[in-house]
Amino acid sequence: MSIDRRSGCPINLSLEVFGDRWSLIILRDMIFGGKRHFRELLNGSLERIASNILADRLKRLMELGMLTRADDPTHKQKAIYSLTEMAITLVPILAHLGAWGRVWLPVSEELSIRAELLEKGGPPMWEKFMDELRHEHLGTPSDTPPDATVRATLQAGYEAVVARKAPDAG
Amino acid sequence: MSIDRRSGCPINLSLEVFGDRWSLIILRDMIFGGKRHFRELLNGSLERIASNILADRLKRLMELGMLTRADDPTHKQKAIYSLTEMAITLVPILAHLGAWGRVWLPVSEELSIRAELLEKGGPPMWEKFMDELRHEHLGTPSDTPPDATVRATLQAGYEAVVARKAPDAG
DNA sequence: CAAAACCGATTGCATTTTGCAATCAGTTGC
DNA sequence: GCAACTGATTGCAAAATGCAATCGGTTTTG
Numbered sequence: 001m002s003i004d005r006r007s008g009c010p011i012n013l014s015l016e017v018f019g020d021r022w023s024l025i026i027l028r029d030m031i032f033g034g035k036r037h038f039r040e041l042l043n044g045s046l047e048r049i050a051s052n053i054l055a056d057r058l059k060r061l062m063e064l065g066m067l068t069r070a071d072d073p074t075h076k077q078k079a080i081y082s083l084t085e086m087a088i089t090l091v092p093i094l095a096h097l098g099a100w101g102r103v104w105l106p107v108s109e110e111l112s113i114r115a116e117l118l119e120k121g122g123p124p125m126w127e128k129f130m131d132e133l134r135h136e137h138l139g140t141p142s143d144t145p146p147d148a149t150v151r152a153t154l155q156a157g158y159e160a161v162v163a164r165k166a167p168d169a170g
Numbered sequence: 171m172s173i174d175r176r177s178g179c180p181i182n183l184s185l186e187v188f189g190d191r192w193s194l195i196i197l198r199d200m201i202f203g204g205k206r207h208f209r210e211l212l213n214g215s216l217e218r219i220a221s222n223i224l225a226d227r228l229k230r231l232m233e234l235g236m237l238t239r240a241d242d243p244t245h246k247q248k249a250i251y252s253l254t255e256m257a258i259t260l261v262p263i264l265a266h267l268g269a270w271g272r273v274w275l276p277v278s279e280e281l282s283i284r285a286e287l288l289e290k291g292g293p294p295m296w297e298k299f300m301d302e303l304r305h306e307h308l309g310t311p312s313d314t315p316p317d318a319t320v321r322a323t324l325q326a327g328y329e330a331v332v333a334r335k336a337p338d339a340g
Numbered sequence: 341c342a343a344a345a346c347c348g349a350t351t352g353c354a355t356t357t358t359g360c361a362a363t364c365a366g367t368t369g370c
Numbered sequence: 371g372c373a374a375c376t377g378a379t380t381g382c383a384a385a386a387t388g389c390a391a392t393c394g395g396t397t398t399t400g
Contacts, residue, residue, distance in 0.1 A: 007216035008278025010271030010285045011198050011264060017275065019191045021387090028181050038348050046177035050388055055349055065274075077347040077396055086274050093270060094181060096263045101180030104235075104256050105187065108178025115180045191358090208377050220359055225378055247367055247376040 003064065017064055018090075022049055022057050027066070027087055028094060031133065032114060034151060036080050037072075046111075061087075082137040091126050091133070095119060110161045114154040125150060173234065187234055188260075192219055192227050197236070197257055198264060201303065202284060204321060206250050207242075216281075231257075252307040261296050261303070265289060280331045284324040295320060 004016045018024045029035045029045050042054055058081065061067040066087040072078035098115030101107055107115075118125060129150040135142035146152070174186045188194050199205045199215050212224055228251065231237040236257040242248030268285030271277055277285075288295060299320040305312035316322070 003275075005276070006218070007281065008276065009198075009216060009281040010268040010275065010277045012195060012217055012271075013275040013277060014267045014271040015191055015194055019189065019194070021185060021189050024185055024189070025182060028179075039346075042348090046179060047182055048176070050390090051349070052351085052389090053387070056386095058348095072347095075347075075397075079348065089270060089273070093263065093266045096266055097184045098180040100259060100263060101182075101184035103259070105173075105180065105183035106175070106178065107180045107183060111177065111179040209375075212377095220361090221378070222360085222380085223358070226357095228377095242376095245367075245376070249377065 017066070022053055023061060024090075024094070024097075025049065026054070026057055026061070027083070027090060030067075030081065030083055031087075031091065031094065032151065032154065034136075036082070037078060038081075041081075083133060085134070085138065088130050088133045088137070091130050092123070095126055110158060110165065113157045113161045117154055117157050118150075121150070187236070190227075192223055193231060194260075194264070194267075195219065196224065196227055196231070197253070197260060200237075200251065200253055201257075201261065201264065202321065202324065204306075206252070207248060208251075211251075253303060255304070255308065258300050258303045258307070261300050262293070265296055280328060280335065283327045283331045287324055287327050288320075291320070 003013070006012055006016070018027070025045060025047055026041060026049070029041055033040075033044060035041050035044055038054065038058070041058075042049065042051055058067065058069075062069060066084055068082045068084060070080045070082065072080050095115070095118045098112070099119040102112045102115050102119070118129075128144070131140075131142060132144055132149050132151065134140045135144070173183070176182055176186070188197070195215060195217055196211060196219070199211055203210075203214060205211050205214055208224065208228070211228075212219065212221055228237065228239075232239060236254055238252045238254060240250045240252065242250050265285070265288045268282070269289040272282045272285050272289070288299075298314075301310075301312060302314060302319050302321065304310045305314075
């Protein structure tokens with residue numbers, strides 16, 4: 001379950017951490033979707049992860065130091081998963097990954113608007129986003145009002161595209 | 171063999187292209203190691219890829235438009251694999267991946283010096299490297315002398331570390 | 341206060357992918 | 371002519387994945 005260490009190459013070691021089809025999807029949903037609970041990740045992801053794979057990856061990501069798990073005080077069974085600093089610093093990689101995919105792959109418009117905004121925001125926006133994630137997951141202080149967060153900005157962009165594409169829904 | 175399209179999310183689509191343990195290793199060896207032939211990739215990689223996996227991934231990467239294959243005029247059996255623009259634009263992602271791995275994972279000193287130099291060089295160095303790769307793989311013009319290439323710079327850094335660690339070898 | 345919905349998983353099982361070693365037919369160099 | 375090398379392919383065991391059903395417990399609902 002832990003890391004292979006086929007070689008000490010940084011790219012290889014990074015791939016051994018998240019070089020699979022699901023680990024980064026889970027982290028994406030936590031980072032951009034704000035998901036913190038098992039069921040949110042299970043039912044919320046577009047790619048329909050299976051529950052045993054999700055359980056396995058959450059365990060693995062915890063062992064690797066990317067996530068921590070805590071009991072939810074409001075519900076005796078609920079677990080809250082938090083990103084560690086190690087996972088939060090993946091933001092620039094996810095931004096690049098999204099930008100690359102947007103250029104070369106058949107992305108859908110509504111799902112790529114976030115990547116576009118994040119790319120245009122550049123490193124300053126990524127830094128701000130990482131600070132927000134540190135506040136949210138690690139409890140560090142922050143003075144960003146809840147409606148001016150990067151996540152809210154990305155979400156607003158997404159909703160604007162959806163509204164434009166289906167103007168007379170409802 | 172081709173892409174799954176579990177969703178149109180750019181991050182997901184990117185993962186479906188190289189979200190496995192070997193695809194990026196192969197591209198890494200072509201980009202940083204200058205490998206162009208099957209046997210070079212087979213015997214050259216530190217991680218000891220199996221020949222069937224290598225054949226499978228080369229085929230897959232060609233189908234996805236990341237590589238092209240041409241006959242080597244000097245040897246009727248030899249194939250030369252070339253990066254496409256799609257693959258060359260992975261350089262910034264590989265640079266970030268290496269930088270992240272260097273911070274968080276137990277990298278070896280001699281194998282991470284390249285990542286360190288590439289990180290310190292920043293986007294200007296990445297652009298220069300991509301131009302060199304375009305020259306090497308796509309035949310576009312370039313006026314960089316062969317000894318001043320980014321790859322040569324990275325290689326020199328690697329050899330300096332190796333020499334320092336074993337000063338009286340040979 | 342019982343039924344229903346929800347909680348984070350776990351189990352069983354079929355399918356797919358991986359990893360490894362051996363091998364292939366053709367080409368080249370000596 | 372023969373050994374070494376070329377890009378692969380084959381057979382097979384082991385591991386990972388995908389899917390559906392289920393678990394024991396908690397909370398909400400009528």
